[in-house]
Amino acid sequence: MRPCPRCQAKVEANAIRCPQCGLALKAHGHPGIPLYRAEGEAALCESCTYHLDDTCTFPQRPHAETCTLYHNAYQDPKADRPVIPPGQQMRLWVNRRAGLIALVALIGISFLIVLVR
Numbered sequence: 001m002r003p004c005p006r007c008q009a010k011v012e013a014n015a016i017r018c019p020q021c022g023l024a025l026k027a028h029g030h031p032g033i034p035l036y037r038a039e040g041e042a043a044l045c046e047s048c049t050y051h052l053d054d055t056c057t058f059p060q061r062p063h064a065e066t067c068t069l070y071h072n073a074y075q076d077p078k079a080d081r082p083v084i085p086p087g088q089q090m091r092l093w094v095n096r097r098a099g100l101i102a103l104v105a106l107i108g109i110s111f112l113i114v115l116v117r
Helices: 086-096 098-116
Strands: none
Touching: 086 098
């Protein structure tokens, strides 16, 4: 449960609208699209990566108070990434490259057969 930005009522994390004040909490009525809101008087664009590198195409730029693509330029990018244990990293690496590993193993076995004869 999290508070509504407007009325501070408790709202479920996947709620599309606040049940008390009707404020849209998710963009376009879709629970998977977050809607970022400006806090206070400052617009979101002032701290957005897309505004700072001039790649933003949002029509309300540079005065947007809500945005679906907002990414804080001053936030540490490594803070968003989860820590994955080394054993799981190795498993993921092997799973992504299973075809290549199988091909290298097949070539290696072929060379061993040729060398043994």
